[in-house]
Amino acid sequence: xxxxxxxxxxxxxxxxxxxxxxxxxxxxxxxxxxxxxxxxxxxxxxxxxxxxxxxxxxxxxxxxxxxxxxxxxxxxxxxxxxxxxxxxxxxxxxxxxxxxxxxxxxxxxx
Amino acid sequence: xxxxxxxxxxxxxxxxxxxxxxxxxxxxxxxxxxxxxxxxxxxxxxxxxxxxxxxxxxxxxxxxxxxxxxxxxxxxxxxxxxxxxxxxxxxxxxxxxxxxxxxxxxxxxxxxx
Numbered sequence: 297x298x299x300x301x302x303x304x305x306x307x308x309x310x311x312x313x314x315x316x317x318x319x320x321x322x323x324x325x326x327x328x329x330x331x332x333x334x335x336x337x338x339x340x341x342x343x344x345x346x347x348x349x350x351x352x353x354x355x356x357x358x359x360x361x362x363x364x365x366x367x368x369x370x371x372x373x374x375x376x377x378x379x380x381x382x383x384x385x386x387x388x389x390x391x392x393x394x395x396x397x398x399x400x401x402x403x404x405x406x
Numbered sequence: 407x408x409x410x411x412x413x414x415x416x417x418x419x420x421x422x423x424x425x426x427x428x429x430x431x432x433x434x435x436x437x438x439x440x441x442x443x444x445x446x447x448x449x450x451x452x453x454x455x456x457x458x459x460x461x462x463x464x465x466x467x468x469x470x471x472x473x474x475x476x477x478x479x480x481x482x483x484x485x486x487x488x489x490x491x492x493x494x495x496x497x498x499x500x501x502x503x504x505x506x507x508x509x510x511x512x513x514x515x516x517x518x519x
Contacts, residue, residue: 326505327505327506327507329507329508331510336512337494337512337513337515338510338512338513339496339510339513340408341408341507341509341510344507382449384449386505391462392454392461392462393439393451393454393462393464394439394451394498394508395451396448396449398448399448
């Protein structure tokens with residue numbers, strides 16, 4: 297099956313810093329989503345971004361489908377940004393489920 | 407709020423028991439997916455239903471079963487529970503297949519003691 301790798305696995309930031317999270321995938325995809333899992337376990341949708349660039353407040357994401365990667369940018373980080381960030385992809389070979397990466401655990405310290 | 411509702415939020419039960427997890431998808435969504443998140447396995451796909459019919463199966467154990475009802479809510483039944491079944495169980499829904507955005511419920515945290 298498709299391999300989804302996220303980097304870095306762990307990231308510690310000072311409040312106010314910027315960061316870039318990366319998601320690499322091994323096959324062509326029809327769908328790519330970024331999620332934030334907060335400390336209470338909730339999976340919150342950040343972006344639905346099979347290709348192109350999107351922005352939502354301090355967060356933005358870019359997917360370069362032809363090169364099989366996606367980036368999530370977090371600017372001016374806040375303590376509430378802490379948690380685990382997952383990317384999930386739908387391969388275009390006929391799968392019916394999202395394949396999740398192993399996540400990036402972000403800790404923002406005040 | 408994603409619009410996907412899961413109940414209960416927490417469940418503690420003994421080994422050998424059976425439990426039922428419930429999911430109400432977002433209004434208008436026909437597809438429901440169940441995922442299991444355990445510490446050592448990450449997020450694993452269990453099963454998908456579309457408009458009442460099973461569409462895809464993942465790594466779902468034979469002790470587990472699911473169904474989607476005419477009103478589109480879904481239930482995941484876990485039986486003969488083992489300690490290793492302790493996990494966070496998520497339900498997700500999308501309009502059709504996963505070429506459209508999927509939204510996740512807040513999960514049911516199952517603890518088997």
